[in-house]
Structures are given as structure tokens and as C-alpha cells.
Amino acid sequence: MKIIEAIKKKREFSGLPNSIVERVAEMSKGDVKESRALLRKYFGVFLTNKILKGKISDDEMLVSHMSSKKRDYEKFYGEIFSEIKGVGSVIxxxxxxxxxxxxxxxxxxxxxxxxGVEATGQLVEYMNRYFRKENFSARAVAGDLFDVGSVLRILKRAKKNRVVFLFQVVDALENLERDFSKKFILEISKECEKIILSLPTESLGGRKKFAVRRKWLLDFLREDFVIEKDFVRGGERIICFRK
Ligand SMILES: C[S@@+](CC[C@H](N)C(=O)[O-])C[C@H]1O[C@@H](n2cnc3c(N)ncnc32)[C@H](O)[C@@H]1O
Structure with missing residues (x-):
């Protein structure tokens, strides 16, 4: 697969699974430039150069990534878990x-x-290094969420009660395959006790507010699941639900 190799020559894409690069190469009909533009849009925009080059301290990591930098994690987790007890694992x-x-x-x-399951291999490496250093009961796995079988295997092996985080990933999944997130949520809900999903309420640049009503997703969740919590905090809408 010459095209995959060509696309991955750029450092920012070198750590992505081939399955994702292949999918995007197909979408752009084998055009390397266009494939890179798509990958940058879906995977690269969250990464700063500092992160990619690894020139960053563990403490700076969260504030350097577009999705996590605005979170006040103490309050964020406090609110999510205020009524969830007996958690064995978080995936x-x-x-x-x-x-x-x-x-x-x-x-x-x-x-x-x-x-943690993540497509960008460099991030997986940094997290594992950090977990080992701190001796945390944690690991990161490089993988593609479109490989649902692998995700289910990870969930099956995890300790109950299992809480799944899907923070700001629906857009990424939908961009690569429309309506995939519904199928995905239905599948993973068979192997976990709760799912916490979040959606951005602002565009990435943070300037123009965009109405993230995502009616289709909310209708689907209301129909197939019990929604236990739904709140907005720091530019993010967080929905907690179970089967
Ligand atoms: C907007 S970021 C959100 C990161 C994190 N969940 C958070 O909210 O802080 C989306 C992340 O999903 C990852 N991602 C997107 N599609 C993926 C896939 N098919 N498999 C694995 N990871 C994926 C991207 O690499 C990126 O790190």
C-alpha cells in the first residue's frame, strides 16, 4: 500500500493506524494531498506541534490539547460521577x-x-509513559474505533461496573462514516454499564457559537436509552445514559 506509506511520511500522521489512513485515502480517491488535508481536519487540528514533538511536561498536556484545555477536571468528573457509585473501570x-x-x-x-483507546500513536506512548511513572492502574491502547470487535474485547475484559467515555468523538466518527456512531453506541452498550458522551457546544476556534442540537443523536438516545444526566459546562454538553 504505497499511498498509505506516502501519507504517513508526515510526522503528524505517522502514528495513525493504517485502517484509518486507508479509509481516508479511499474517501479522497487516492490523492495524497487531499488525504492529508482530511486527516488534519479530523485528527490533527487537536494536536499542537508541541504535543507532537513531545516537548511538553505531563502537567502541560491537558491544557495543550484543544478538547481538554477548557475543562476544570475536578468539577467535570465531580458532576459526572455525583450519582454513579461502585465504578470498577473507565474505558x-x-x-x-x-x-x-x-x-x-x-x-x-x-x-x-x-x-484509553486512541488513534494517534504518539499520544498513546506519552500516556503509557506517564502511567508507568506514576504507577497508576491505567493503560492506553493504540487503535481504531471502527474496529468494533477490538473495542468489545477491551470492554469484556474490563472490571464492572464499566463506564465508557465518548468525549467529543461523535463528529470524528460521523465524518468518516455517516450514522456509524448510532451502531457503535448500540454495540458498546451491550458491554458496559454506563456511557458518558460529550459534544462541543462551540466551534473549535471558540469564536462562532454553533447550534449543536444534533437532534438525530438526542432522538436516538432518548428512544433507545435511559438518560440519567444532561448538562452543559465549559463549552461542552455532557450526556450520561444507560441501557
Ligand atoms: C476531539 S478529540 C477528543 C479527545 C478526548 N476524548 C477529549 O475529549 O479530551 C477526538 C479524538 O478522537 C480520536 N479519534 C477519532 N477517530 C478515532 C478512531 N476511529 N479511532 C480511535 N480514535 C479516534 C482522535 O485522534 C482525537 O484524539
Whole structure:
């Protein structure tokens, strides 16, 4: 697969799974430039150069990533878990650098197991290095969420009660395959006790507010699940639900 190799020559894409690069290459009919533009749009815009080059301290990680920088993790986790008790594990799908928030998670729910699944290999490496250093009961796995079988295997092995995070990943999934997130949520809900999903309420640049009503997603969740919590905090709408 020459085209995949060509696309991955750029450092920012070198750590992505081939399955994702292949999917995007197909979408852009084998055009390397266009494939890179799409990958940058879906995977790269959250990453600063500082993160990619690894020239950053563990403490700076969360504030350097577009999705996590605005979160006040103490309050964020406090609110999410205020009524959820007996958590055994947290499985964070499309986790970005969120593994660096493990200490805040532990303050709220205790010593739970944490597994982060993330496409960008460099981030997985940094998180695992950090987990080992801190001796946390946590690991990160490089993978593609479109490989649902692998995700289900991770969930099956995880300690109950299992809470799945899907923070700001629906857009990424929908961009690559329309309506995939519904199928995905239905599948993973068979192997976990709760799902916490979040959607951005502002565009990435933060300037223009865009109405993120995402009616289709909310209608689907209301129909197939019990919504236990739904709140907005720091430019993010957070929905907690179960089967
Ligand atoms: C907007 S970021 C959100 C990061 C994190 N969940 C957070 O909210 O802090 C989306 C993340 O999902 C990852 N991602 C997108 N599609 C993926 C896929 N198919 N498999 C694995 N990870 C994926 C991206 O690499 C990126 O790190």
C-alpha cells in the first residue's frame, strides 16, 4: 500500500493506524494531498506541534490539547460521577490526552482501572509513559474505533461496573462514516454499564457559537436509552445514559 506509506511520511500522521489512513485515502480517491488535508481536519487540528514533538511536561498536556484545555477536571468528573457509585473501570474511547486527567478521576471515583483507546500513536506512548511513572492502574491502547470487535474485547475484559467515555468523538466518527456512531453506541452498550458522551457546544476556534442540537443523536438516545444526566459546562454538553 504505497499511498498509505506516502501519507504517513508526515510526522503528524505517522502514528495513525493504517485502517484509518486507508479509509481516508479511499474517501479522497487516492490523492495524497487531499488525504492529508482530511486527516488534519479530523485528527490533527487537536494536536499542537508541541504535543507532537513531545516537548511538553505531563502537567502541560491537558491544557495543550484543544478538547481538554477548557475543562476544570475536578468539577467535570465531580458532576459526572455525583450519582454513579461502585465504578470498577473507565474505558475512554478516542481519549486524546485525557489519560493525563487520571489523578482527577481517581480523586472522585477512587482507584479505578482506566483504559484509553486512541488513534494517534504518539499520544498513546506519552500516556503509557506517564502511567508507568506514576504507577497508576491505567493503560492506553493504540487503535481504531471502527474496529468494533477490538473495542468489545477491551470492554469484556474490563472490571464492572464499566463506564465508557465518548468525549467529543461523535463528529470524528460521523465524518468518516455517516450514522456509524448510532451502531457503535448500540454495540458498546451491550458491554458496559454506563456511557458518558460529550459534544462541543462551540466551534473549535471558540469564536462562532454553533447550534449543536444534533437532534438525530438526542432522538436516538432518548428512544433507545435511559438518560440519567444532561448538562452543559465549559463549552461542552455532557450526556450520561444507560441501557
Ligand atoms: C476531539 S478529540 C477528543 C479527545 C478526548 N476524548 C477529549 O475529549 O479530551 C477526538 C479524538 O478522537 C480520536 N479519534 C477519532 N477517530 C478515532 C478512531 N476511529 N479511532 C480511535 N480514535 C479516534 C482522535 O485522534 C482525537 O484524539
Amino acid at each position: 475512554d474511547l478516542g481519549c486524546g490526552v485525557n489519560g493525563f486527567s487520571y489523578k482527577y478521576l481517581r480523586d472522585v471515583v477512587g482507584n479505578v482501572d482506566y483504559v
